[in-house]
Amino acid sequence: MGRDLSFLIPELTLATAAMLMLVAEMLRRPGSALALGLVGLTAATALTIPVLHADTTVFGGTYRIDMLSGWAKLILLPGTALALLLARAELAGRDREGTVYSLLCLVTLGALMLSGSGDTMLLVLGVLLTGLGSFALVSFPRDDAATEAGMKYLVFGSVTGAVMIYGLSFWFGGVGSTLYSDLGRLDGQPLVATAGLLAVIVGLGYKASLVPFHFWAPDAYDGAPVSVAAYLSVITKIAAIFALAQALRDLPVNTGWPMVIALLAAATMTLGYVTALVQTSVVRLLAYSSVAQAGYFLLGIVALGVSPLALPAILVFGAAYVAMNIGAFAVVMVAGRHLDDFEGLGRRRPVIGLAMVVFLLSLTGIPPLFGFVGKAYLFGAAIEAGFLWLAVIAILNSVLALAVYLRIIMPMYGQVDRPADTAAIAQPLALAIGIAFIVTLLMGAFVGVLPG
Numbered sequence: 001m002g003r004d005l006s007f008l009i010p011e012l013t014l015a016t017a018a019m020l021m022l023v024a025e026m027l028r029r030p031g032s033a034l035a036l037g038l039v040g041l042t043a044a045t046a047l048t049i050p051v052l053h054a055d056t057t058v059f060g061g062t063y064r065i066d067m068l069s070g071w072a073k074l075i076l077l078p079g080t081a082l083a084l085l086l087a088r089a090e091l092a093g094r095d096r097e098g099t100v101y102s103l104l105c106l107v108t109l110g111a112l113m114l115s116g117s118g119d120t121m122l123l124v125l126g127v128l129l130t131g132l133g134s135f136a137l138v139s140f141p142r143d144d145a146a147t148e149a150g151m152k153y154l155v156f157g158s159v160t161g162a163v164m165i166y167g168l169s170f171w172f173g174g175v176g177s178t179l180y181s182d183l184g185r186l187d188g189q190p191l192v193a194t195a196g197l198l199a200v201i202v203g204l205g206y207k208a209s210l211v212p213f214h215f216w217a218p219d220a221y222d223g224a225p226v227s228v229a230a231y232l233s234v235i236t237k238i239a240a241i242f243a244l245a246q247a248l249r250d251l252p253v254n255t256g257w258p259m260v261i262a263l264l265a266a267a268t269m270t271l272g273y274v275t276a277l278v279q280t281s282v283v284r285l286l287a288y289s290s291v292a293q294a295g296y297f298l299l300g301i302v303a304l305g306v307s308p309l310a311l312p313a314i315l316v317f318g319a320a321y322v323a324m325n326i327g328a329f330a331v332v333m334v335a336g337r338h339l340d341d342f343e344g345l346g347r348r349r350p351v352i353g354l355a356m357v358v359f360l361l362s363l364t365g366i367p368p369l370f371g372f373v374g375k376a377y378l379f380g381a382a383i384e385a386g387f388l389w390l391a392v393i394a395i396l397n398s399v400l401a402l403a404v405y406l407r408i409i410m411p412m413y414g415q416v417d418r419p420a421d422t423a424a425i426a427q428p429l430a431l432a433i434g435i436a437f438i439v440t441l442l443m444g445a446f447v448g449v450l451p452g
Contacts, residue, residue: 004058007051007065010044010073011112017041018105025098033098034088037105041081048073061179062119064246069116071315072242076115079234079322080108082432086227086330089429091140100140104231107133111239117246120168120178126243127164127203130236131157137231138224149223156216160206167199183250193255200247201264207240210298211268214291221287226337229283230329233290234322241297245314249304258302262390265302268295269397276404283337286328289363289404292397293321299378299394303385313381317374320440324362324371327436331356334425334433339411346412352425353412355437360405362440365398373444 005012017040024033052070057063083104091097110129117123135157139150172178174192175185186193206213221229251257272292279285297317303310334352335341346353362371375398382391425433 007054007056007058008063010047010051010077011109013044013047014040014077014105014109014112017044018102018109021098021102021105025096025102028098030092030098030101033101034084037084037101038081040105041077041084041108045074045077048077057118061181062117062122063113064116064118066116068242068245068311068315069112072115072239072318073112075315075319075322076108076111076235076238079238079326080104080231082322082326082330082435083227083231083235085428085432086230086326086333087225089426089432090225090227090333092426096140100137100228103133103137107137107231108235111235114239114243115246117243118180120171120180120247123200123203123243123247124161124165124168126239127161127207130207130239131161134232134236137228138220140225140228141223145223147223149220153216153220156206156213160202160213164199164203167196167202170199171196180247180250183247184252187252187254190255193251197248197251197255197257197260200244201260204240204244204247205264208237208244208294208297209291210264210294211271211291214268214272214294217291218284218287221290222281222283222337226283226329226333229287230326233286233329234325237290237294238297238318238321241294241301241314241318245301245304245311248301253305258306258385258387261298262302262387265295265298265390266393268292268298269394270295270400273397273400273404277400277407280339281337282332282335282339282342282408285339285404285407286325286332289401290325292401293325293363295397296375296378296394299382299387299390302387302390303381306386307381307384309377309381309384313374313377316377317371320362320370320374320443323436323439323443324359324369327355327433327440328359328363330429330433330436331359333429339407342408343411343414352433355433356412357409358437358440360409364401364405366402368444370440370442370444 017036021033021036024036054065056065084101087100091100107130110126114126117126135150135154138153139146170192174189175182209217248257269292272288276285276288300310300314331352335345362369365372365375379391
């Protein structure tokens, strides 16, 4: 027991911080809750480093301490800290402010559980923990839009979660175990393996907003506070991708799952960007953009077990995606939710305009930005795995992505008769934008320090 708990110190640190944050909120000390959250996330990140290169399991193989779960902590924990800064800038002074901070940390705890899951039961618990907290966060404003968004999110999540739990029973029936490590026994049971695979795709595809399980995302992002939308677009999405990677690494390839994932990737990338082209709300545009970006993650999934680039590609792109997507949502908090609000932004606020351009070009995959490095890894992994056609579709969608993001960039530098905006930006928001900008701009050059 002591040995197992020693590997879970980062998760236990985050859980302790989240509980203390709830106490701070009960005492009506939201500032203290925020401070506890940032300290807890920082400490958990630092405590991950000593066990980063471990390759073992704990509690009977149900939780994996490996490269994927280790780097997941180094990606998701700092990402949550950025989301806390955004939430502080947007929600300071509101009722239940501290509750939002604690919920963000609790949902991240569920995200870590998903990223390290080595057992179907832990997968279910991770989905439930991330889902329940996310429903509450989306509904936080208590207005009609947030209530509708929260209900759609809840109903969609309940149905897909039920389908996943039912489908996972086939895997248990086929191997007599809930551990992923035993899924190799499904080698001669293709129908059973396929039934469980489809269930996992439904349950995690909804959380990652993969097509056709993405319909909740635009409404949920649009109805929620922008800071919550930013958080959901990265933390829970990446956790679902990591959980999918953990499950499929042990599933026999002869079940045909790589081709199923490849087709999902192509549909998700294409539909996400095509739909984003017609949006007038920047939040909804970024929501469909996040749908498309989920498709890019799947390029690494299809190459698992075939290309040595697969896992590093998923992790590198995950780190890049956290910085550039949270940065883009942070700029939305400065400018406004609609395309009209961005008219002349680059002239009125040159630094903020430059940051937005960097974030959007990185999302497109323009070199030498961090997003380009992540996508280059993903393309290489897909090609090595024999999915050249999928890499070609991904590259073509990157051209479409440029058209999508230029819809924001072009008005930012048009001639607009508006005075320069001298209003101060909230300090937490400015800090979050600065950190995201530096990581997006410079981290690609230092990608050698990332997993490999």
